[in-house]
Amino acid sequence: MARAFVFVLDSFGIGGAADAERYGDKGADTFGHIASACAAGAADRAGLRSGPLAVPNMTALGLGEAARTASGFSFDGRTHRLLASSFHGAAQEISAGKDTPSGHWEIAGLPARFDWGYFPDTIPSFPQELTDAMIREGKVPGILANRHAPGTTVIEDFGEEHIATGKPICYTSVDSVLQIAAHETHFGLERLYAFCKVVRRLCDPLRIGRVIARPFIGETRETFVRTPNRKDYATPPPEPTLLDRVTDHGGRVIAIGKIGDIFAHRGISEIRKGAGNMAMFDKALGAMEDARPGDFVFANFVDFDTEFGHRRDVPGYAAALEAFDRRLPEALSRLKAGDLFMLTADHGNDPTWRGTDHTRERTPVLGVVPGLRGGDIGLRQTFSDIGATVAEHLGLARGGSGASFLSALGGHHA
């Protein structure tokens, strides 16, 4: 019986989205622009990395071919051999929005066809009734910020006032989010989580995708720093996803990183977390070893997005890709007959782009099914083809959006 592993490199887009213009992202290309900057020597950082982007293992899975399919970008002129039984292609998103839940739900066979709620880029950003209800029902003396802001600068600007007044720092972005930054000890971590739960309920009628707790520590503007105790309160998927179908079929869904939060804990059997991509990779490897036939390991590597994409840090993003790539053989060496392994992404976050937000892009779909012939799966019309392929591979009944590409790889199921 089969096992399936999908690793999401959060925000690792490869450009070329047909509808990018609608999002103000025409030309955005996370991978292409990072690779070009590296090739031009513009992504060197002493003690971190230098020179052309070195991702030989993803290249052997067909990352260059996938990029060409997505955007026409040509990665590295050198010839390389594709790994046996590997497949490669690109996928277009059909969901409205370019945020994490839309991307992951669509991968899991449930594109977000409805419109999420967003807060306007004005000060104040939140409707007065919402602000009043947050203060009244959350029992806080007021809120600070109330605007679009990057999370690191908002704690510099409002952190000291927050400590002095006890008012939580509430901010948003172009995504369907309401983020709440508060001090772990002065305000209290558990109190922040409790406040977020109240705000989650208040945001439900507004169709806000996520309320996010962003705890921080430090005593001064210069020393404030966010901690790993971030927590996302997502609105639950409106219909069953691939995850529910795996568990209904008797398999386990082992969620690595923030997958559990993204699906509001629906269809999740087990959650394993680590601080940072490398710790997360260790957890993912452990899950690959523990997975039994019928199980699905779904991993999210968030650092690409939070640490480097939003921070518009090209050398940092490049180094993170190189570090991930160096560890890929450890995952590939754990594959056995009957396994399906895939790498993909949930949206873009081009570190060379204007602003600090996600970018609408196509994503890579790379992988290996030992024993099958693999090959080029072309441009998939929806991320849901990933979930449909996992479903067919695991022998689940049809359901959910998307079309399986398993037969294109030489695979077949009764």
Ligand SMILES: O=P(O)(O)O[C@H]1O[C@H](CO)[C@@H](O)[C@H]1O
């Ligand atoms: O700047 P920070 O707080 O990291 O916010 C980012 O994180 C949010 C959720 O991933 C995104 O919507 C983006 O605004």
Ligand SMILES: [Mn+2]
């Ligand atoms: Mn994401």
Ligand SMILES: [Mn+2]
């Ligand atoms: Mn993000």
